Amino acid sequence: MCTRYISPEDREIEAAWHVGARTPERWARDMHPLYLSPFMRRARESADYERELVTGQWGLIPVFSPSHIPQTKPRKGETKGKRLSTVNARVNGIEQKPTYRNAWTKGQRCIIPARSFIEPCWETGEHVPWNFRRADGQLWGLAGLWDTWTDFETGEVWDSYTMLTLNANLHPLMSRMHKLEFDSKTKMPLPIQDKRSLVPLEAHDFDRWLTCTVEEARAMLELPSVALFDAAPLAVQQP
Template sequence: MCTNFAAVTGPVLRDVFGAEPPPGPWKPEIWPGDAAPIVRADARGRRQCLLATFGLVPRSRHVHGARDFETMNVRAEGVGDKRGSCSAWHRTQLCLVPAMAIYEPCYVAGQGWIRYRIWLPDEPALGIAGLWKQWPDGTYSFAMFTVSAPGHAVMKLMHAPGKEKRSVVMIPYLQWQAWLSCRDPELARSFMALYPAEKMMAVPAPLTPQPAEEAGAAGPGAPSR
């Protein structure tokens, strides 16, 4: 599960992803509920970039009492059956989530929880497989696909010991266009693979402590940053 990632800059969107950056600012580091750029294919197959909220069903749209209903990640195995994602999946509303790195918590014996930065040193950026949704008011939201990763040399170390291990789906650079242009849900499943561990880099990247006033402003239920 990934709920925190380093966003790309406008020049990276233009030069690496081949899409014009969207208007409006976004943060260098993205958390649930933040706006971030995503890349999709338009009706002609051209790459289009727009700002979307991280979380397929944004927290602002959660039904009262559904505070724990998180949709930043979509399990690839059951995406076609889940109420929050099935319509977007069957319409193949696929996207790439551009990122420079993802962040995951790793439990280190004797040290406790340490945030790790994970990236692909041989790729210009990460193109994470995503699913997008448009709302009646014209805004967009997105989620990242995840797959099971119990034997993955990097991702099996992340999150709590003994808990299920999962990884976001990182689409190789040469497959970006094929993913964006895919209009067959069953064919889209063929992209749901783990990225080779030997081609990934993971290093400690502890969080910088927040000023007290910022931490208070985040409100109850906000992620610890």
Template sequence: MCGRYTITVTLEELMLRFLLGNAPVVGGYVPRYNVAPGQWIPAILGDTPAAASQQPMPRRLGELRWGLVPSWSQEESSGGKPMNLRLETAQQKPAFRRMLERKRCIVPADGFFEWKTGGKQKQPVRFMLKDRSLFGMAALYDTWGMADGTKLHTCAILTTEPNEVVAKVHTRMPVILRHEDESVWLNRSMTSAEELLPLCKPYAAKEMISYEVDPVVGNVRNDGPECIAPLHALW
């Protein structure tokens, strides 16, 4: 599962890491320390290149609301607006499989939170890459039409089995794409679920770290550096 995450870098760092170049930016961007479901989040989508273009697949940075409202929903609130979608569900259910084949995006992040149980209260834990770098979480998006004709663009982050680091805290983890697989994931001409699924393996545990943070992150109104400050020394 992935119920909260962070993206604390500058816009320039984000654009450089994901090769966005001069891509237009939709919506305002500010660093976030406690991103929660229901909020508008930055997402990277692949654009369709010109027919004869030999250039790499163009990308754009847009905003999607976190919590999927599928296009077939009768109303916005139906279906529970899932923040996460199990990879197995996306593979097995035809409606979500079509989304996997045609409506993929990347949610950029530099950390995500899970809550450890067992004590008197749940203890939030932040997970990151060892080098503290940005990474891309695989996500699916869809567009739902409102009664007034307005289009609502939403997404859900895909989850998979946890690696050894995350398994100490939770039974699921977000699908973190390898850097070299991001272009394939965003390539809109790639419509084979069988070829996409191998990209969604649990991220290598040896490349990740985790540390406990203050429970203030449990309140979505808290969105400052205090949400990621370690409770204990990291080394």
């Protein structure tokens, strides 16, 4: 699962998607779970189709959650609320998962802009972060879901989002990422792994992703081609 990515500046988002010019919201560039970051969705206040750029928490807050931990930067020793691992959502069975079911069935899909994202490779036996950029130099537009959560104590409304992931066991590149699971007795890698991949969208599919039916959206979710990536260890390729 992805737990770090590099967010573009508002001017880069405007140039790529024609939305969010001179937005007053600020966000960190080096994104981690529970940070506030921009994402695009279908505008809710417009009768006609329009995109809107909003800032929300990376880590979808379920509608049933009693509390959460919003962050714009790390907070050491923070204990308030219950932190749920919702920065990534597995597509398989998503319509049955209480955390994501509301957003998925309502078609609350979003596009998450990213300059690059970072994944761990354990082929050497050690954690080696790899940086993933687009080979064509464009920004990533990653498939996600968003939802709105209300704090019933304060009345404050929070937007939040999650990135969708697919099984990547057979993907030539993404299957190399993340740590292998081993049998406790034989010490051999388990035959069934669950490597994951984010789902990048292409420019011709951006509007369709935000407006199509749930059935059509599921059909759009495919593993990316290896040719799409410019990937290397982070030590030799800065994001």
